[in-house]
Amino acid sequence: MRKGIILLFMICLCFPCLKAQEIGITIDTQKSLGNINPYVYGQFIEYMGKCIDGGIYDENPAVSDERGFRKDVLEKAKELAPTMLRFPGGTVVKTFHWEDGVGPKDKRKAKKNLIWGGINPYHFGTCEFIEYCRELKCEPVLVVNISTGTPDEAANWVEYCNGTGDTYYANLRRSHGYPEPFNVKYWALGNEEAAEPDAGRHQDPHQYVKDMWHFIKLMKLTDPTIELIANGESNNLEWTKVALKGLDGAVDYIAYHAYVSTDAGRPYSIFKKIRRSENGLNNYAKLIKETVPDEVKDWKKWYRFPHRTKPVKIALDEWGIWEHQEPPYGTTNTYEWRHGLATACFLNVIQRCAEHIGMANWAQMVNILSPIRTNESTSVRQTVFFPLKEYRARALGESVSADVTSILVDKDLPAIDVSATIDREKKLMTLFIVNISPKELKGRIEILNGQVDKLLDMVVLSSTSIDAKNVLSEPQKNVVLTNHKSVNRKVQELKFQGESITICQFKLK
Ligand code: AHR
Numbered sequence: 001m002r003k004g005i006i007l008l009f010m011i012c013l014c015f016p017c018l019k020a021q022e023i024g025i026t027i028d029t030q031k032s033l034g035n036i037n038p039y040v041y042g043q044f045i046e047y048m049g050k051c052i053d054g055g056i057y058d059e060n061p062a063v064s065d066e067r068g069f070r071k072d073v074l075e076k077a078k079e080l081a082p083t084m085l086r087f088p089g090g091t092v093v094k095t096f097h098w099e100d101g102v103g104p105k106d107k108r109k110a111k112k113n114l115i116w117g118g119i120n121p122y123h124f125g126t127c128e129f130i131e132y133c134r135e136l137k138c139e140p141v142l143v144v145n146i147s148t149g150t151p152d153e154a155a156n157w158v159e160y161c162n163g164t165g166d167t168y169y170a171n172l173r174r175s176h177g178y179p180e181p182f183n184v185k186y187w188a189l190g191n192e193e194a195a196e197p198d199a200g201r202h203q204d205p206h207q208y209v210k211d212m213w214h215f216i217k218l219m220k221l222t223d224p225t226i227e228l229i230a231n232g233e234s235n236n237l238e239w240t241k242v243a244l245k246g247l248d249g250a251v252d253y254i255a256y257h258a259y260v261s262t263d264a265g266r267p268y269s270i271f272k273k274i275r276r277s278e279n280g281l282n283n284y285a286k287l288i289k290e291t292v293p294d295e296v297k298d299w300k301k302w303y304r305f306p307h308r309t310k311p312v313k314i315a316l317d318e319w320g321i322w323e324h325q326e327p328p329y330g331t332t333n334t335y336e337w338r339h340g341l342a343t344a345c346f347l348n349v350i351q352r353c354a355e356h357i358g359m360a361n362w363a364q365m366v367n368i369l370s371p372i373r374t375n376e377s378t379s380v381r382q383t384v385f386f387p388l389k390e391y392r393a394r395a396l397g398e399s400v401s402a403d404v405t406s407i408l409v410d411k412d413l414p415a416i417d418v419s420a421t422i423d424r425e426k427k428l429m430t431l432f433i434v435n436i437s438p439k440e441l442k443g444r445i446e447i448l449n450g451q452v453d454k455l456l457d458m459v460v461l462s463s464t465s466i467d468a469k470n471v472l473s474e475p476q477k478n479v480v481l482t483n484h485k486s487v488n489r490k491v492q493e494l495k496f497q498g499e500s501i502t503i504c505q506f507k508l509k
Pocket residue numbers: 046089090091092191192198318363364
């Protein structure tokens with residue numbers, strides 16, 4: 001027997017080979033996939049449809065608190081507990097001028113939302129966003145308008161948020177009732193600027209680099225402690241490479257956006273696309289490695305701000321499921337339980353790519369491609385809400401390798417998808433197992449370079465059927481069942497219910 005190999009569960013091992021319905025999972029505790037950045041469990045809100053106005057913000061006192069925060073939505077958002085919140089877009093940043101959304105609400109400039117339609121009164125602006133982040137105890141990320149905004153305007157926004165001196169913009173914030181700085185650390189330099197159909201003005205990456213240096217200089221000279229996210233193009237590695245190389249030393253993250261959908265008549269296609277996203281993220285990480293050094297050594301710029309000191313990470317600052325259903329732009333999506341399983345598989349990808357990802361934001365939190373949906377009086381948790389909540393609550397700090405042997409549900413698509421996380425100090429290991437097949441599968445889990453003491457607890461998310469959904473017309477009904485079992489003993493057998501997500505926490509010896 002190989003040294004260091006402990007066979008934890010051997011189910012049906014009277015048979016030397018796996019029966020058709022069985023699976024094998026091998027965890028190697030010494031094969032680290034990197035520390036999981038806490039910011040990978042983030043969310044995103046944009047001035048789009050009813051995400052902000054009519055979603056998280058509503059001035060009707062029957063549903064909201066004195067700040068205009070919808071109480072039912074805030075309660076659900078707190079349950080989701082995002083670690084990070086991105087604002088205000090998305091594509092809408094191309095027309096966003098932050099000064100429209102600060103100060104007394106009756107003096108703010110209502111403007112047409114030229115990107116997504118409707119009128120934006122900007123009653124939810126920078127200060128309301130920061131208050132919302134404080135309520136959620138999460139880190140804010142602000143996205144700067146680099147299209148129709150100017151470097152000065154961006155730097156003034158930094159000063160408004162973070163300034164501590166006796167300056168016009170720090171004083172403006174104080175005059176709005178916020179004596180203490182907001183200390184916004186993460187700032188993104190535009191959004192999908194290369195995308196021509198999306199009003200991007202930087203199809204030429206060299207132009208992006210040239211223009212961004214002005215923004216970077218002024219923003220970083222205003223607050224040298226901020227960290228910057230450059231745009232990247234997941235579908236155009238050449239663009240990304242030029243941007244990354246040209247901005248090296250000054251940016252800390254490069255953005256990657258990934259939306260998946262289902263092809264008509266091919267229900268498993270969404271799961272295959274999620275697997276392809278994993279390749280996409282790994283290729284992106286390879287590109288970063290090949291293009292810029294982990295550490296910047298020859299920082300020759302004379303600017304008086306510090307250069308990057310850590311490797312550039314991916315900011316997966318928009319990810320989610322876009323089934324092109326109802327307006328605006330097909331983003332009002334009703335998710336089935338199948339989408340809940342897909343969300344868990346995507347979270348497994350994020351956890352397996354831990355080494356490369358510095359932050360990730362589900363797009364978006366309310367009403368647009370969202371876990372939370374509202375109408376005027378009520379709200380529901382969509383199916384995708386539950387995996388987002390449980391992964392965020394249960395993942396441990398480090399990702400380790402998990403190999404799977406499984407039956408296939410479709411050509412090339414294994415029924416089981418797994419990610420494994422550990423806390424070496426506390427000697428804990430948490431596994432996330434998604435069974436996308438309709439059959440119950442029995443599992444054998446093998447631990448390499450470690451030993452399990454016992455199974456502490458198990459959470460199983462399942463549903464009445466694969467196409468079940470939570471809808472606003474029946475707000476009390478919940479089609480997602482969360483079964484939490486405290487086990488606290490050695491276990492001889494693990495079974496994974498058909499079309500379910502199982503999260504098991506083990507104590508290691
Ligand atoms: O999340 C919806 C939109 O999708 C965002 O505004 C844009 O960045 C992306 O294309």
